Amino acid sequence: MTKLRRLAVGGAAATLLATPLAAQTELTMYYPIAVGGALTEVVDGIVADFEAANPDISVEAIYSGNYDDTRVRALSALASGEPAQLAVMFSIDAYDLIEQGLIVPFESIEGVSQDWLDSFYPALMANSRIEGQTWGIPFQRSTIVAYYNRDMFREAGLDPDAPPSSWEEIVSMGQALTDDDTWGLMIPSTGYPYWMFQALAIQNGEELMSGDGLTTYFDDPAVVEALDFWLSLSTEHGIMPTGTVEWGTLRQAFLEGQTAMMWHSTGNLTAVRNAATFDFGVAELPTNVRPGSPTGGGNFYVFEETTPEERAAALRLIEFMTSPEQAAAWSIATGYMGVAPAAYETEALQAYTAEFPPALVARNQLENAVAEFSTFETARVREGLNNAIQAALTGASTPGDALSEAQAAAVRLLRDYQ
Numbered sequence: 001m002t003k004l005r006r007l008a009v010g011g012a013a014a015t016l017l018a019t020p021l022a023a024q025t026e027l028t029m030y031y032p033i034a035v036g037g038a039l040t041e042v043v044d045g046i047v048a049d050f051e052a053a054n055p056d057i058s059v060e061a062i063y064s065g066n067y068d069d070t071r072v073r074a075l076s077a078l079a080s081g082e083p084a085q086l087a088v089m090f091s092i093d094a095y096d097l098i099e100q101g102l103i104v105p106f107e108s109i110e111g112v113s114q115d116w117l118d119s120f121y122p123a124l125m126a127n128s129r130i131e132g133q134t135w136g137i138p139f140q141r142s143t144i145v146a147y148y149n150r151d152m153f154r155e156a157g158l159d160p161d162a163p164p165s166s167w168e169e170i171v172s173m174g175q176a177l178t179d180d181d182t183w184g185l186m187i188p189s190t191g192y193p194y195w196m197f198q199a200l201a202i203q204n205g206e207e208l209m210s211g212d213g214l215t216t217y218f219d220d221p222a223v224v225e226a227l228d229f230w231l232s233l234s235t236e237h238g239i240m241p242t243g244t245v246e247w248g249t250l251r252q253a254f255l256e257g258q259t260a261m262m263w264h265s266t267g268n269l270t271a272v273r274n275a276a277t278f279d280f281g282v283a284e285l286p287t288n289v290r291p292g293s294p295t296g297g298g299n300f301y302v303f304e305e306t307t308p309e310e311r312a313a314a315l316r317l318i319e320f321m322t323s324p325e326q327a328a329a330w331s332i333a334t335g336y337m338g339v340a341p342a343a344y345e346t347e348a349l350q351a352y353t354a355e356f357p358p359a360l361v362a363r364n365q366l367e368n369a370v371a372e373f374s375t376f377e378t379a380r381v382r383e384g385l386n387n388a389i390q391a392a393l394t395g396a397s398t399p400g401d402a403l404s405e406a407q408a409a410a411v412r413l414l415r416d417y418q
Helices: 003-018 039-053 067-079 091-099 150-155 167-177 193-203 221-235 247-255 266-275 308-321 324-334 341-345 347-355 357-368 378-393 399-417
Strands: 025-031 057-063 086-090 137-149 261-265 280-283 295-302
Touching (some): 039 308, 091 378, 137 150, 193 378, 221 399, 247 266, 266 357, 280 357, 324 341, 378 399
């Protein structure tokens, strides 16, 4: 039995003995398992705790791979008439889900509390609140953080307590850390290249999109300069491999000593901690013009094709899973953030972060975080940007030409929404 399952089983068992069985409301929840360890066991534990405490509701969790896989599978189920009441999907899917009429605002669900809606970190709600309504509730949320091998820092004569805080230091420290067997830095450019690139663009002082999801700025000079810098890490400075770096295998490359530093989701934190055979550190991303990272990860959504009873039951599940105690246990088990300040006030998370301070880095970075890249036609606009990034990094195009082409495609896709 997992730690999360033990949280509520004792008291819930007594409740079950004393409470007559009622007709159950059945929920089907689609859930992505994109990074980290055996997260299915963690989510299963939370669901079991919820069902024990709420015997009138049963929950079937369907695991669907990454966020894109989850969206496709959940929406396919809805289209074919299969039951689905809620899902954790990309926070950046909100515009498309609203446009297609597939989700409901939480304000429309009976029993929702405005105080609860206001209890989450504002930076995590930036992808959730659109035109005055709340369409998603943060759960599996992250920022990009810098992992670094403190032992390698010592061997290179670098201060293990002073990771790079600027682009200049990325280059100088990366060169000191690079040798025949180890790269100084790896930034993944498959899987979610737009996410890593958004961090670089923010650090260079420019957003990739407007706050209303209608405009992109891919060909802005500061954005082009950010992609030039990413490319220069391999072609000019020699601290990163040429071509693309795989998202899915980068954590293992870091653990095997193939790179001294990596940028990755905080959702990998617990898995790295459990597997690392060396002293490692975690830091906020560096600054150029300004500090910053985009937020990332998934939100809970409730689907339109649901009964009032199902919506109320889905709300109870979401409230349970985001409660301070569960959010704290989730953060400890995975490395994802507790999504509300109250999670960090729990005894469990206070004790954990006192013993393991890197668990606070992603949360602390929220002070400089911005909404993850999201527009109308998000999937198609994002694909064009991803293709541009990879074309530049592989030498198939220059950063300026690749981003100009992506910008022109985005303008065409967004024209009808403006």
